[in-house]
Amino acid sequence: MRTLHILGNKNKGIRNKIFLLAWPVILTNLLNTLTVTVDMIMVGRLGPVAIASVGLGSQVVFISFAVMIAVSAGTVALVARYIGAKENKMAGYVLQQSLILGAILSIPLMLIGLFFSDDILSLLGAECGVVTTGAVYIKIVFLASIFTFTNFLSAAALRGAGDTKTPLYVSGIVSVVNIMLNYMLIFGKFGFPALGVKGAAIGTALSFVVGTVVYIIIFLKGKTVLNLFSNGRIFELETIRRIMRIGTPAATEQIAIQIGFIIYVMIVIIFGTNALAAHQIGMRIQSLSFMPGFGFAMASAALVGQNLGAKKIKEAEQSGWQSMQLCVVTMVAISAVLFIIARPVACIFVDDAETVNLSVTWIRILAVGIPAIGIYFTIAGALRGAGDTRWPLYASVIGVYGCRLPLALLLGFYAGLGLYGVWIAMTVEYYIRSILVVYRFKSGKWKHIKV
Secondary structure, three states, rough: HHHHHHHHHHHHHHHHHHHHHHHHHHHHHHHHHHHHHHHHHHHOOOOHHHHHHHHHHHHHHHHHHHHHHHHHHHHHHHHHHHHHHOOHHHHHHHHOOOOOOOOOOHHHHHHHHHHHHHHHHHOOOOOHHHHHHHHHHHHHHHHOOOHHHHHHHHHHHHHHHOOOOHHHHHEEEEEEEEHHHHHHHHHHHOOOOOOHHHHHHHHHHHHHHHHHHHHHHHHHHOOOOOOOOOOOOOHHHHHHHHHHHHHHHHHHHHHHHHHHHHHHHHHHOOHHHHHHHHHHHHHHHHHOOHHHHEEEEEEHHHHHHHHOHHHHHHHHHHHHHHHHHHHHHHHHHHHHHHHHHHHHHHHHHHHOOOHHHHHHHHHHHHHHHHHHHHHHHHHHHHHHHHHOOOOHHHHHHHHHHHHHHHHHHHHHHHHHOOHHHHHHHHHHHHHHEEEEEEHHHHOOOOHHHHO
């Protein structure tokens, strides 16, 4: 009985740490997603073509996130290990090197967005109006790539160090600026011209510039656990290599996922612009439902990495399992609510009857898969925190290319379920991915990976 009591207290302590790290991340991602959702609602007032353009344009922009995630995955793992080992100076040096690397990598991404956005959207099979409008959106957002990288990597490093509140505060500022600018520039308020989709892109880009300025001010004041301005070399190749060695599988995972998502969207496009608009609405709602998953995943990654750095192997394992349990309970509740309120939520985005009806069905199909996403996010986060970034890659590739795409074609066209069959395939894939990462975490092989 005494042993059970001690274990119960230990698990309670771990759960408290998870909550302390998770809730600011949840609120941060909620703010970010709400901002994107509000933007989508405002753009939705311009009609299905505008909402399809921004949605598809955002899908292309998300490909650049693969590169950011590559750098951030290595940054989080190394920062967490150094913080756990009480080597704060080295943790700050990792942040410095990751920001320099991010700045370098943002340049080719910006050029791709500027010169090839029309070709990319045309290749996806979008209608002429969607290509024209979406390309403008992509070009403007990609111009701010270096600022997007700085925001993303600064937040990731601080979270790896256990500081999840500072990114929350900065995200709040960025979100407010984004919504205000988009409102003024989309609809032409307070003397500004009505720029429509172009205005949404400008507002988004400028908000990341503001976020970068805020992070620089915070680091200059030395108020965080990480010291960005260390005395080390400006560009240190060995640290860069360590970051990329850990992060490359994460980047490959994201690239594979995003390419798979684009192929998947190409299948959806076959069913028309209303289907594409409904798909983008559903994805925005899904992004909101993912927020607890992101929070618990980051908590899991930080705690697993820090505990491994401090040689506390058992606590590292418990952090992963406890994060998963807490996340699944939360995600089940969210999925139940979404299933019930699907129609009023869809009506917020658009008033086209066909698009609303399709969106309602899509949201409900997505709701069934949300608990599986909770499992995948937290356990994949735990593996990444340990530096085991390959297995989330394997799970994603198998899930997207071995399950989602073939099943979408099978159910959508050969089984005669049409668009609904295509959407069902995505939910099934989430469960496949979650099973694979749980298998890896349960094996315990991640405990012996060197970073």
